[in-house]
Amino acid sequence: MSSQRPARLEARIDLGAIRANIGRMRDVAGSADVMAVVKADAYGHGMVECARAAVAAGATWLGVALPEEALALRAAGLTERMLTWLHAPGDPFADLVAADVDVSVSGLWALREVTEAVRALGRPARIQLKVDTGLGRNGAQPADWPLLVEDALKAQEDGLISITGVWSHFACADEPHHPSVASQLAAFREALAHAENAGVRPEVRHLANSPGALLVPDCQFDLIRSGLATYGVSPSPEEGSAADFGLRPAMTLVGRLALVKQVPKGHGVSYGHTYHTRRPTRLGLVPAGYADGIPRAASGRGPVSVDGVCHTVAGRVAMDQFVIDLGGQEAGVGDEVVLFGPGDRGEPTAQDWADAVGTIAYEIVTRIGPRVPRVYLNRS
Template sequence: MSISSQAATATTMAEAVVDLTAIAHNTAMLAETAGTAGLMAVVKADGFGHGAEEVARTALRHGATWLGVASAAEALALRARGLTAPILLWLYSPAETFEEVLEAGVDVSVGAVEALEALAGAAERTGTVANVHLKLDTGMSRGGAPAEEWAQLLAWSRKFAHAGLLHVRGLWSHLANAENPDDPGLHTQLREFELGRQAAIAAGLDPPIVHLANSAAALQLPQARYDLSRAGIALYGIEPVPGRRFGLRPAMTVRAQILLTKRVPAGTGVSYGPDFVTERETTLALVPLGFADGIPRQAAGRASMAVRGVRCPIAGRVSMDQVVLDVGDLPVRAGEYAVMFGPGDDGEPTADDWAGWADTNPHEILTGVGARVSRRYEQHATAPPPAESRR
């Protein structure tokens, strides 16, 4: 049963169907795996292309306790839509003043003294205590304070906390390779994080929420779960550990109507170049999805879509707005659907397949689905009961 949909016109030719039952299933499974720890549903990048608001509401009903976003704009958009759950954001401009963020009750990740000072200033101006999560760089060399600056960050945090301007609610870091539990670098990060946590306690700070586990760690590294697991790609049904299956369900299916079919002889060139010439008499099908809609150009020559349950290769280059499929002798007609990717239950390609064809990861495939591909939401009777009814 369809429960909501993005506004669309009569000319909509392509859609991403988001199965909220799958989001509910994945959330419930991740929450159960987390045990006594909480679960953060990471809904940055418009919920990995699935729709941040819809994913957030579903996840919060089925076991998530926090929401995670990249930017202030993403956090404020969720608040504007009436979502009141705790939110953590972790990327912002050096010029960010934080007034709106604090007034909206959004927590902020901090990895530098300058950001602490900006938050303290915003707290004074708004009369609001800033909730911060101190981030330690344990080895990714991205955000967070490096080990040599950690003591200084802790000292300034304690100073501003004593002044009543901020509350150190969390302490966190991010793992570079939680997919491989035998990776020496992973164990170094785990050790560095624990040392940083102990240093915070010794400095008089004992944040109530310590979090380290991403999707892969949440599923296979109990020692990384602490008080909160952060589920990103797993929330959307992509298995985060190569070679392992935890029972996640992919939530997105991208499909488009076939606009035109034509029977062509052997030796027919297709698309630019042409890079592709038919080897036999065949039927070609025109599909209104191109690189502006999220089809990676580098996947040409390897990628396929499913038509009538049969995988049909993309013939020739990917254009901005369209691709051509070689459907062989299938009796395909205009108006039928070609499936770019889905769960794979009916033999269609998956986001993992496309990631392999494009030499990237499924995250890029999901977030690359363009805005002109309308989103439609479905929920089925097999969804798990809401979290409160399971307790």
């Protein structure tokens, strides 16, 4: 989409950065392929546009959590290999099979629902078997793995499915020296060996997410899943910044001052008057709030930049707006307020916001809501 007039708040998405980040992850992957993970509206960046940019840069797979996301990508004309992995009973497995989407299977119930859909549809499914190597979320426990593999092979022999992948997910790849990392890698190799000895011949074997690919040697296998790295945010700020990893943040969140006014010393600001002006000053109203994804926890903490001058949210973030104390800065209605961006012009970054409110940068970018327009830059 393009901006016809100045918006009160907009997320500017640099598709050139998306392409460059995928290029960087291709270098990291070596001989392995790259899956661009575009779930959750591409971590808030816009799923379809980012998927197209990632594919243009050489991503050969797309990854999503929900069936609806995969089907939306197919409806938008994305034809690349695609994996969806978070399912509940009754999900539209027949639609996924018809759309040629790989379906992750972590338990016998899912295998059963997929094969029932296949019988109704008359077309075999592509499935990937997921093993829980220690994360404790999705995936078959090692004790249940042999039976899942056995039943999947039977379904494959009956022509109902094709087992296209074996995979798992790290718990602590952003802490590369955590003991669970080596333990999970060993558990994955063991589960993979069992499946292959039983007769599974997967097209792809994959374990590495963004931090795994960047920080854990020998975990690339046939495919890496580039999630947060696709969007240029460090997946492990304790180990390095985005620049340290050769990544560039793609999202710049920009608002505009909706009001600037002079107030006296001691003036209360926003709900609860948790902030009072310390001197006669100018307040600037930013029309962005927690309904847009600005964390309420950023009250009195969130950093912003106005014409290169840094300020902090004054008082509480409200549903639709927050205030900054401009002090003596000459700023006027309509001037840009940068909430976060790449940081190379001195503006705050998503990581700065995460640090300010005690969360992770994943949440900062992903929570930017649908009423904030995405404006795409560098389409080609």
